[in-house]
Amino acid sequence: MSTFGDGLDRAVQKAFTRPVPKSAGAQMRYLVKQLKGTRAVAQMLRISQRTVERYVKNQIKKPRPDLATRLEDEVRRRWQPQIRAKARDRAARTDGIVIDTRARLGYVAPIGSTDEDRIRHLTVALPPRHAARLFSAQEEGAGDDRLREIAAEALKEAYFQDGGRRAGSLEEVRFTDIEHVAFEL
Numbered sequence: 001m002s003t004f005g006d007g008l009d010r011a012v013q014k015a016f017t018r019p020v021p022k023s024a025g026a027q028m029r030y031l032v033k034q035l036k037g038t039r040a041v042a043q044m045l046r047i048s049q050r051t052v053e054r055y056v057k058n059q060i061k062k063p064r065p066d067l068a069t070r071l072e073d074e075v076r077r078r079w080q081p082q083i084r085a086k087a088r089d090r091a092a093r094t095d096g097i098v099i100d101t102r103a104r105l106g107y108v109a110p111i112g113s114t115d116e117d118r119i120r121h122l123t124v125a126l127p128p129r130h131a132a133r134l135f136s137a138q139e140e141g142a143g144d145d146r147l148r149e150i151a152a153e154a155l156k157e158a159y160f161q162d163g164g165r166r167a168g169s170l171e172e173v174r175f176t177d178i179e180h181v182a183f184e185l
Contacts, residue, residue, distance in 0.1 A: 003144055003148075003178060003181050004134075004144050004147035004148055004151060004181060005138055005144060005147060007181050007182055007183045008134060008135065008138055008147075008183055009076075009077075010182070010183070011097065011182075011183035011184055011185050012084050012087050012088060012185065013076065013079075013084075014184075014185065015083055015084070015086070015087035015185060016079065016080050016083055016084075017080065017083055018080065020072075020075055020076055020079050021075060023061070024055055024060070024061060024062065024063045024068065024071060025055055025056065025057075025058045025061065027071050027072065027075045028041065028052060028055035028056050028071065029056050030075055030078075030079075031044075031045075031071075031074060031075060031078070032052065032056055034078050038052040038053055038056070044074060045067065045070055045071060045074070046070075047067065087185055088131075088135045090185070091128065091131040091132075091135070091185050092128055092129075092131050092132035092135055092136075093128055093132075094128060095128065095131075095185060096125055096126050096127050096128045096130070096131050097125075097126050097130065097131035097134065097183055097184070097185060098123065098124070098125050098126070098183065098184040098185075099122070099123070099124055099126060099151060099154070099155070099181065099182075099183055100122070100123045100180075100181070100182045100183075100184065101121070101122055101151075101178065101180065101181040101182070102119065102120070102121045102122075102178075102179040102180050103119070103120070103175055103176065103177055103178040103179060103180075103181065104117060104118065104119050104120075104174065104175075104176045104177035104178075105117070105118075105119075105120045105122065105155065105173065105174065105175055106118055106120070106173070106174060107160070107172060107173050107174060117174055119177065119179075122155070122159060124155060124158050124159050125158070126154045126155075126158050127158065130150070130153075130154035130157075130158070133150050133154070134147060134150055134151065134154075137150055148175055148178075149175075151175060151181075152172075152173045152174070152175035153173070155173055155175065156172070156173040160173055
């Protein structure tokens with residue numbers, strides 16, 4: 001389960017200007033157009049080429065649940081690539097990204113300190129450079145652990161150190177026991 005990668009994808013998908021195709025036939029036709037043929041779509045979805053052709057012609061209308069999920073995921077992953085790129089670029093250059101999370105955050109601190117490692121619910125606006133690091137790591141294929149490290153570093157700087165105004169000697173922020181994480185552009 002890729003919590004951070006999926007969260008970044010969902011944030012970018014909110015920038016879409018047109019809705020993703022809903023019917024299985026429309027989704028299949030879109031994939032056939034994108035991949036330039038039914039054979040490539042069949043291999044990607046792990047179904048027969050003939051089945052793809054039948055969806056394209058609307059001879060089959062309702063896919064099995066596992067195929068429906070794969071089909072929708074693949075269409076979403078490819079939908080409006082230019083809009084997706086512009087949204088990422090805008091976040092990385094000017095707007096930044098907002099992270100909303102409920103997780104165990106903090107660092108080793110004296111007992112009773114407010115910075116003690118504990119469950120916190122934070123909504124923090126991260127500067128554009130952190131959005132750029134998150135998106136470039138995701139594009140390079142970084143796993144969820146690496147994306148969590150980048151988010152923890154961003155929270156350390158933006159929340160715990162308040163942009164350099166406090167906790168200057170802080171070395172590492174722990175980001176564990178994640179109950180939920182969401183991103184907003």
